[in-house]
Amino acid sequence: MSLILDIAGLRVSLRRGGHLVRDVSLQVATGQVHGLVGESGAGKTMIAKAVLGILPDAVRVSTGSIGFKGTDLLSLSPRRFRALLGREIAMIPQDPLTGLNPSRRIVAQMTDTLRHHLGQSRGEARGNALRLLQEVQIRDPEKVLDRYPHELSGGMRQRVLIAMAFATEPSLIIADEPTTALDVTVQKQILRLIRQMQERHGTAVLFVTHDLGVVAKICHQVTVLHTGQVVEQGSIDHVMSNAAAPFTRALMAATPRYDQPADALHPVPEAVHQTLRDAARTFDGRNP
């Protein structure tokens, strides 16, 4: 099992001062799904965007490295970085409704990486797109190829996006809350599909989510974030059954469960948040 993604001491900061991600390190190996969990503002999306090189203009990586198969992505020229993106690294977005370009046919959107990065001919790329759609269990894939996104249901669009991400057989896929916008029954199908595809292709996945339940079902490794800091990291078994950090434990207790009555629910104590906020402040004090 070789290391695909090796993030070390990553610090993401606002250009006008202040940190969003505070010295985060994490590793993802071949065939592993690594969950990045946290509430809004925890910095999980910033880490994903830093890996993909699509941080907002006001934000930059200030220190640390993002190792991808042994090379530091941050040291690459934009040109060489773009050659990797789409070929070796792909993403599955959160919202299937806006993830596809409304004015281009599915086939055009699915084949453009195949043609651009792998130099396939139009016919060859179409054949591959067809095969991919079959792989993600889309009925009538031949017809779907020539459709526009608005003609597909939300679940189908997310399947197309998954097929698109796997098209060039990338080593790493960043999935940014890929099921948050879906109904539960569709969510389960999509999670299963991501797992199947990922296992079949041996792809490493960095799975960003706020849902501990989803993490428990699909991830091998987990990093729990709060205010841009790692509060817990380890195998899914470890985090689910004997989490050490008070925040992780409090988050578990605050997650409602249909199989438990109401009195089992305990909101996260304010002190837990405050301790971590204080830690962040201390960090900022040491690293202005």
Place this chain on the structure above:
Amino acid sequence: MTTALLNWRILVGGGIVALLALIALFAPLLAPVDPLEQDLFLELLPPWWQADADPTRALGADSLGRDVLSRLIHAARPALIVAVVAGTLTMLLGTALGLMAGYMGGVVDTLISRMVDIWTSFPAVLLAIMLVALIGTGLHSVIIAIVLIDWTRFCRVVRAETLAQAEMEYIDAAVTGGLRRGAILFREVLPNILPLVIVLLTLEMSIAIIVEAVLSFVGLSVSSDSPTWGGMIAEGRQVIHQAWWVMAFPMGLILIAVLALNLLGDGLKTALDPVLRR
């Protein structure tokens, strides 16, 4: 930073508009000579920086030897009257119809929207010229023409915005909170539309100034001897090869007034938005 920017826009835009208003208000005191006084000896006199200029006619004289500066100052009056009166009336009519269409929906909406469609099927300038030609020249006619033609601008925007606001859940909350329809319209919807209307008003005022200029340019505004910027442009157009300044100065003033109003509108847009304000 935003605060500084918006202050800059409102200060400069508003300042110029206020200055123009003052000039219009105190025109008889400010004008160096009688704007109607003709002096054939001064015919097409150039402005002060050119050779053979007359220091008492700082901006030169027109083809009848009338003082350009004094005429400019006096012409600010009809322009600003039209801007304020026509702008306000247009706003009232258009906003009322737009609110009705957007909030009442149904037949009322269809009727008003169709009327807007019909209205915008005519070239506005031509319609204005025709209206004034039919009802006779004069400041009143100009104002009536502007109101009758430009209400659609407010109506369209206010209707669309009312519809957008009606989608918001705070309207539902007002219904379950027991507010009456009228109260919802005036106490909940209107305050959210008002900033937009105010911004449109500054725009409408600049349009009114232009329309007044256009009408006097075609000779359909106030009577031809009392000075207007558009009238001065028309006269200047005749002697453009001999005396460009006769046309250039009123044009410049219109430009300044229009730009100032637009700047003010831009500034107000940010200043009146509670989210952008901070």
Place this chain on the structure above:
Amino acid sequence: MTGPLLQVRDLTLSLPDRSRAPLFGRPPLVDIVNGISLDLAVGQSLGIVGESGSGKTSLGRCLVRLYPPTSGTIRFGGTDITDASEAVMRPIRKDLQMIFQDPQSSLNPRRTVGQIVAQPVLALSVETDRRAALKRADAALDRAGLGHAFAARYPHELSGGQRQRVGIARAIATEPRLIVADEIVSGLDVSTQAQILALLNDLKQDMGLSLIFISHDLSVVRVLADQVMVMLGGRVVEEGAASAVFDHPRHAYTRELIDAVPLPVIDPEWLNAEQAGGGTKMAEIKGQTVLVTGTSRGIGKVFVDQLLAAGAAKVYAATRSGGGSHADNRVVPVKLDITSATDIAAAARDCADVTVLVNNAGINHNSKLLATDQAGAAAAEMETNYLGTLNMCRAFAPVITDNGGGAIVNMASILARVNLPLMGSLCASKAAVYSMTQGIRAELASQGVAVFAVLPGAVDTDMTKDFPPPKAAPADIVAEVLAGMQAGEADIYPGDMAKGVSGGLAADRPGVIAEMAGYV
């Protein structure tokens, strides 16, 4: 006052579907909410769950009369408010409040928090004096855990959780008896969500509030609801006490919903487990158009009668020879030999409105496998039982999908799971049907077609007259099949013998076979 606080009967809301508007005339009406009835007692809380498009939000809005219902009645505190004018509603609204989904759009951006909360207090004449109303708003804000210091702030200065607390404060400010809360925690972080849920729970207990809590999230509903209603396509599919519905769901859809919720528990099987019945759900037989093959005798004949009794809209009764008639005019005879490709194609064309296909036709020849194959019996069994059924599925799956989904029922036999001497080739053909059924179930899972395999034991028909008892009566078998379909059992084992075998399969295989062999 006695009786429920809120009583709803047969509530229906139909709205025009503008996307299908014809060139002239009005767009067709779609039922968003369809025939809902419910009773809510004082102090009780009802959770309404459903996925997007289930009509739960529209139902909530009907209940507070934001939408006018198309038909049915709503009584609140004994007053019929179904068609009440706003003037009649106004005094009632003091007792009937709502908390809205989107805390961003439900707060007027140009008003302070205090004004927002005081608004219903004034408008509903709880207080007539402005100062008193603002004071009451302060109290409500305190109660909502926000603190009255927030009264002077504007909504855009607050976080999502704080805004939702303002929404709660506004709803409780008039001290209502019932609050309808629509998806109020869906956009919030878990830690904020838990706080809001805890707050509502406290308010419910302290104020004796009744609550209707609408959400797509079953876990969230569980926190607050005593009673639960599960909605699908504008209808109620299951309702009951929360503990009963969550712990022992009766309806397949409820089970599917529950199984789809990822609990924060490690369960390696969860992802791969068939979805509750793998898409096998058949809400009801009522209104369906069914095609049954092999209806000339035996189980096929019984199927036709029981389907009619269960309210099927139309039954195509297929026989090899065609013809035949039935007293009920809902029955349409069809000539269909399932070994004939042309017959199948013709049937798929003529019966284009089918939503449920029952592949019942089959043959059996009792023959030793290694003995001389009499008249190609093995081939014939394979051709009819396996290929015939498969070709029917192939032809009708697109028909059913085009009709918006439905079900396919393939009659296999318990012999698919247990081999019997002397019936080797029959067993093989039934095993093929069973395996094929599992296969197409996976293929059709996402397309709204439920696929059932039926594995009965010996049935008492003329085909099995050689079989020794115990044989089940066809009527019982069919009744169990229909019940199993509606309960969402993917593999249906009707009859005691089949159940015994399937139950034994896991435990004591040799014993079962011995027992089975005893029958022959």
Place this chain on the structure above:
Amino acid sequence: MNRSMLLRRLLQAIPTLFGVSVVVFVLVRVVPGNPIAMMLPPGATAADMERLRVAYGLDGSIVEQYVIWLGQALTGAFGTSISLRQDVLELVLGRLPATLELALFATVLAVTIGVLATMLGSLYRGRWPETLIDTINGFTLAVPDFIWALALILLFGVVLPILPISGRINPRLGTEFLTGFYLLEALLTGRFTVLGDLLRHIIMPSIALALPLAAIITRVLKNSLAEAMVQDYVMIARVKGFSRWRIIWQEALRNAAIPALTLTGVQFTFLVGGTVLVEKIFSYPGIGNMAIDAVTNRDLPLIQGLILCFAVIFITVNLLVDLSYALLNPRLRS
């Protein structure tokens, strides 16, 4: 959204046209003065007048009068121009090509300028060229075509006299044209000296008309492009490793063009309206110029003909915009 929706849009134009005709009818009828008088040559007797009144049905009710008037309007019988003493329809059709040529030329200019400015601004996003374009655009947005026309005359007609300030063609060239579309005809027949002269005449009025429209196109296109650039599908295109240009061109521009097109359509009608004044200022022989003269001469038959002509152009343009919107937007096409 589907075809029937488009058809509905087409049918909506009918009541609008009807309303337009009513407005024109009322405008003409409320005029103080006798509508018969303007149909008769000077010196007609009272008996002549009465005969005409009966002949034209003007003794009937206002509704009857409208029906008769509408029937005439539909057959193109607008009567005879009072000031020019020619058939109104002939006059209008004779002048129409000049105006259409001017309006189309200006539109092409406006779209070109607008798209170029947008692309430039988007390429240098956040740097000084974008700020410059935004500033110039803000200025251009505020200034009406009327002022541009005069400023251009002042600049290139007087201060730097390189362009003719009036007319459509130099009469001394003495060229004959078969159609009213001089520019097109000169181009097709290869008369390049004439073409050059025509271009020299059309350039100033068309720039005056084009600048406000170009400013609006720039603003809308730039905003919708910026909006499109933050969509998820653009992020995905970035993650696919495509260059910025390719993303703008392939992913964003097409989606951004849809709102811009709608607005361009609406603004195009303003541009056509603007020809009225600009033609007057440049003494350009189109229907706009004619309309102002007709109004000053109180030539009512001509006025109603011209106004109806403008209305028909406006409604047609709006329909065309809706249709092309449907062509660009796959949601409407299917």
